[in-house]
Amino acid sequence: MAARKLNLKERYSLLTRDLDWEYSYRDKKEIFPYEEFEGIKITDWSKWEDPFRLTMDAYWKYQAEKEKKLYAIFDAFAQNNGQQNVTDARYINAIKVFLTGVSPLEYQAYSGYAHVGRQFSGVGARTACQMQSIDELRHVQTQVHAMSHYNKFFDGFQDFPHMHDRVWYLSVPKSFFDDARSAGPFEFMVAISFSFEYVLTNLLFVPFMSGAAYNGDMATVTFGFSAQSDEARHMTLGLEVIKFLLEQHPDNVPIVQRWIDKWFWRGTRLLAIVAMMMDYMLPNRVMSWKEAWEVYFEEAGGALFKDLARYGIEMPKYAATAIAEKEHISHQVWSIFYNYTHAAAFHTWMPDEKEMDWLSEKYPNSFDKHYRKRFEHWREMERAGERFYNPTLPMLCNTCQIPMGFTEMDDPTLTAYRQSVHKGERYNFCSDGCKDIFDHEPEKYVQSWLPVHQIYQGNCGGADIEKVLSEYYRINMGKDNMDFHGSPDEARWNEWHNLQSAEERLKKAG
Amino acid sequence: MTIEIKTSTIQPIRNTFAHIERRFGDKPASRYQEASYDLAPTTNFHYRPLWDPELRLNDPGRTAISMEDWYAFRDPRQYYYGSYVQARAKLQEITESNYAFFTRRDLAGRLPEGVREKVVRCLLPLRHLEMGANMNNVFGSAYGIGTVLTQAFLYNGMDRLGVAQYLSRIGLILDGNSGDTLKAAKTTWMEDPLWQDLRRYVEDVLAQKDWFEVFVAQDVVLDTLVYDIFYGQFDESMTEAGAGDLAMLIEFMQEWHKETSRWVDSVIKTAVAESDANREQIAAWVGDWKQQALAALGPLAEEAVGPDAINASAEVLNKRLTKAGL
Numbered sequence: 001m002a003a004r005k006l007n008l009k010e011r012y013s014l015l016t017r018d019l020d021w022e023y024s025y026r027d028k029k030e031i032f033p034y035e036e037f038e039g040i041k042i043t044d045w046s047k048w049e050d051p052f053r054l055t056m057d058a059y060w061k062y063q064a065e066k067e068k069k070l071y072a073i074f075d076a077f078a079q080n081n082g083q084q085n086v087t088d089a090r091y092i093n094a095i096k097v098f099l100t101g102v103s104p105l106e107y108q109a110y111s112g113y114a115h116v117g118r119q120f121s122g123v124g125a126r127t128a129c130q131m132q133s134i135d136e137l138r139h140v141q142t143q144v145h146a147m148s149h150y151n152k153f154f155d156g157f158q159d160f161p162h163m164h165d166r167v168w169y170l171s172v173p174k175s176f177f178d179d180a181r182s183a184g185p186f187e188f189m190v191a192i193s194f195s196f197e198y199v200l201t202n203l204l205f206v207p208f209m210s211g212a213a214y215n216g217d218m219a220t221v222t223f224g225f226s227a228q229s230d231e232a233r234h235m236t237l238g239l240e241v242i243k244f245l246l247e248q249h250p251d252n253v254p255i256v257q258r259w260i261d262k263w264f265w266r267g268t269r270l271l272a273i274v275a276m277m278m279d280y281m282l283p284n285r286v287m288s289w290k291e292a293w294e295v296y297f298e299e300a301g302g303a304l305f306k307d308l309a310r311y312g313i314e315m316p317k318y319a320a321t322a323i324a325e326k327e328h329i330s331h332q333v334w335s336i337f338y339n340y341t342h343a344a345a346f347h348t349w350m351p352d353e354k355e356m357d358w359l360s361e362k363y364p365n366s367f368d369k370h371y372r373k374r375f376e377h378w379r380e381m382e383r384a385g386e387r388f389y390n391p392t393l394p395m396l397c398n399t400c401q402i403p404m405g406f407t408e409m410d411d412p413t414l415t416a417y418r419q420s421v422h423k424g425e426r427y428n429f430c431s432d433g434c435k436d437i438f439d440h441e442p443e444k445y446v447q448s449w450l451p452v453h454q455i456y457q458g459n460c461g462g463a464d465i466e467k468v469l470s471e472y473y474r475i476n477m478g479k480d481n482m483d484f485h486g487s488p489d490e491a492r493w494n495e496w497h498n499l500q501s502a503e504e505r506l507k508k509a510g
Numbered sequence: 511m512t513i514e515i516k517t518s519t520i521q522p523i524r525n526t527f528a529h530i531e532r533r534f535g536d537k538p539a540s541r542y543q544e545a546s547y548d549l550a551p552t553t554n555f556h557y558r559p560l561w562d563p564e565l566r567l568n569d570p571g572r573t574a575i576s577m578e579d580w581y582a583f584r585d586p587r588q589y590y591y592g593s594y595v596q597a598r599a600k601l602q603e604i605t606e607s608n609y610a611f612f613t614r615r616d617l618a619g620r621l622p623e624g625v626r627e628k629v630v631r632c633l634l635p636l637r638h639l640e641m642g643a644n645m646n647n648v649f650g651s652a653y654g655i656g657t658v659l660t661q662a663f664l665y666n667g668m669d670r671l672g673v674a675q676y677l678s679r680i681g682l683i684l685d686g687n688s689g690d691t692l693k694a695a696k697t698t699w700m701e702d703p704l705w706q707d708l709r710r711y712v713e714d715v716l717a718q719k720d721w722f723e724v725f726v727a728q729d730v731v732l733d734t735l736v737y738d739i740f741y742g743q744f745d746e747s748m749t750e751a752g753a754g755d756l757a758m759l760i761e762f763m764q765e766w767h768k769e770t771s772r773w774v775d776s777v778i779k780t781a782v783a784e785s786d787a788n789r790e791q792i793a794a795w796v797g798d799w800k801q802q803a804l805a806a807l808g809p810l811a812e813e814a815v816g817p818d819a820i821n822a823s824a825e826v827l828n829k830r831l832t833k834a835g836l
Contacts, residue, residue, distance in 0.1 A: 021700060023713050070592075145545065152525065492523075496520065
């Protein structure tokens with residue numbers, strides 16, 4: 001019998017979609033209990049368009065090939081002491097932020113997609129989510145393996161999962177993903193698949209990987225290249241989710257719009273740390289945060305939202321505020337971390353003269369006017385042996401959990417400050433966007449585990465801040481924290497490079 | 511004489527991550543260890559899930575089983591993502607070549623009379639059972655505790671999707687890609703009285719809330735019986751009936767189950783050894799589900815293999831349970 005030729009869509013359908021059946025011994029709601037409470041209306045799951053059509057045999061094959069190449073490079077990198085070849089030891093702090101702040105989010109994504117990959121009653125969506133779940137597991141594990149070698153030579157990587165659950169600034173990314181995972185399954189998809197993976201990924205994942213490429217970090221950039229095709233799948237899932245929800249029922253539109261508003265704002269706050277990384281932590285800079293924001297959000301995002309207008313979806317609320325913030329956000333966040341480096345597991349430093357000039361050039365409207373003088377003053381203090389550290393504990397925004405250091409965009413000398421009162425209690429916010437998010441779901445956000453409150457309440461090992469840092473956070477004091485200048489990281493780096501300098505070798509040979 | 515390339519050695523300041531060192535001591539760690547231990551968040555969760563407000567995210571309270579340390583579980587295969595996909599890619603390559611050979615030689619056309627119908631009625635409906643197994647293992651991955659365990663659940667879940675897809679391809683080989691066999695097998699799964707108690711069992715497991723119970727009902731009880739009946743005894747009886755070529759198409763399932771059983775045995779053994787309370791709870795679950803599974807599979811096993819088949823499979827399950835300390 002001559003076999004009929006099946007096209008990809010038919011084949012995938014028979015091999016995946018057709019595996020499902022209508023339950024008759026159990027109520028569907030017992031098996032998928034979470035599909036209705038958010039108010040999203042799905043009238044026909046069969047309208048789901050599979051964003052990619054990978055059967056497991058092909059998945060195993062392609063992914064195994066990628067893994068083989070990736071690990072061969074990790075091995076070569078370690079064998080050849082690749083950590084010596086980065087531009088400068090200051091760079092390593094960017095990937096400390098990545099491993100402690102971002103890789104645990106990959107883990108959370110793995111868990112979150114496993115949850116929706118079980119809970120959607122539509123088999124197409126379920127399967128796509130499962131594939132993303134296992135990809136995210138891949139990402140966290142390969143990132144851990146990429147950084148494993150750096151951990152052997154630099155401080156601050158060693159306790160990353162412990163720190164992610166506890167350290168004050170890491171509650172920013174942790175609360176972001178906790179927020180998404182604790183939401184209903186459709187909000188999770190709009191938050192992570194669409195707002196995060198589709199709209200903002202070029203501003204998170206890509207800057208770190210490009211930073212690695214520009215700074216000689218072969219391990220991280222190789223991971224980045226290897227993950228690219230996974231990320232492309234995740235982006236197509238993000239777009240399919242949004243189109244599917246909007247096409248299923250007009251009542252979904254306002255719900256989805258509110259989620260987009262919320263998650264866009266939550267996302268831009270999370271990206272503040274990337275902004276600082278791009279402008280301050282890369283010895284070899286890729287582009288300024290402002291430029292990246294213009295290309296990836298204003299241009300690409302603008303086109304996307306124009307395309308979504310036919311469904312009745314508008315630009316996220318507060319996009320205009322976020323656009324104005326591109327002039328300021330990186331400088332303000334770097335200032336915060338410079339102030340509190342004694343309480344962080346990575347180093348900060350003041351930019352040198354050349355770097356300040358670069359910032360002046362990239363930020364003609366804001367850097368000289370608002371930041372350069374302050375930074376030069378801090379540099380002077382450091383030269384005089386009085387490096388500035390802020391001894392107080394900062395007030396945190398109740399939603400994004402970043403210390404209240406952002407300013408009003410119409411007056412960048414004035415710290416932005418918003419409040420809400422809920423059941424007689426006062427809550428503080430850094431912005432209208434964060435206040436709105438709280439006001440819409442106060443019962444959720446009163447639960448925020450705010451690190452500073454927790455310290456004051458004695459939940460982090462007592463009132464002695466030194467002990468909170470060293471015992472509860474497990475920061476190795478004097479090694480992981482404080483200014484880069486004078487750190488053991490710097491000393492080791494100098495030692496390696498002095499040993500290897502041509503002058504030294506000549507001396508030895510002579 | 512040996513060739514010796516000189517490389518510069520730089521003394522590392524530590525051998526591995528601190529959480530790995532606390533578990534395994536100050537020495538270089540394996541990739542499996544660094545990818546698996548203490549990765550999952552454990553504390554200071556910000557918000558209770560809207561979908562389950564009684565509990566927190568990553569809450570150990572989603573099962574009646576309790577463990578002092580959830581990382582006491584082991585995966586004897588030491589699968590992290592990289593080693594997992596490489597192992598499956600190898601198995602996949604063999605399977606692909608089997609399927610290609612079977613198709614190229616048109617071995618389907620040489621099957622003895624009645625075998626094709628038997629495969630459609632007794633083997634192909636299992637593709638739906640595998641979809642249930644996929645969901646049940648992803649369930650364990652989503653709500654289980656500790657990466658050592660939850661990653662293995664996800665690998666198992668994806669494996670089951672793979673098995674369902676290979677079973678579907680068997681149908682497509684038999685029907686020349688028309689999909690008629692798959693349609694017939696689905697009708698059997700939905701309507702044939704022979705299959706209804708099994709479908710009821712699968713739907714019942716899908717409705718359970720305790721992820722460890724789901725694991726017991728699916729991976730321990732049902733899979734032991736199903737894989738022994740359909741990929742063991744049924745294969746033998748087909749071979750006796752002159753359809754030994756079929757074995758090429760189910761080798762993946764046999765190899766996969768042999769390998770995965772090592773992990774399943776280890777999980778059950780660890781949980782049982784942890785406490786009397788765990789052992790009693792697991793024994794109670796096993797008791798319930800085994801009874802239902804035997805009742806559901808009895809007539810099917812008889813049809814597929816013969817009257818003694820179900821007892822032989824029950825014996826395999828009992829042996830396994832005894833070995834695990836039950």
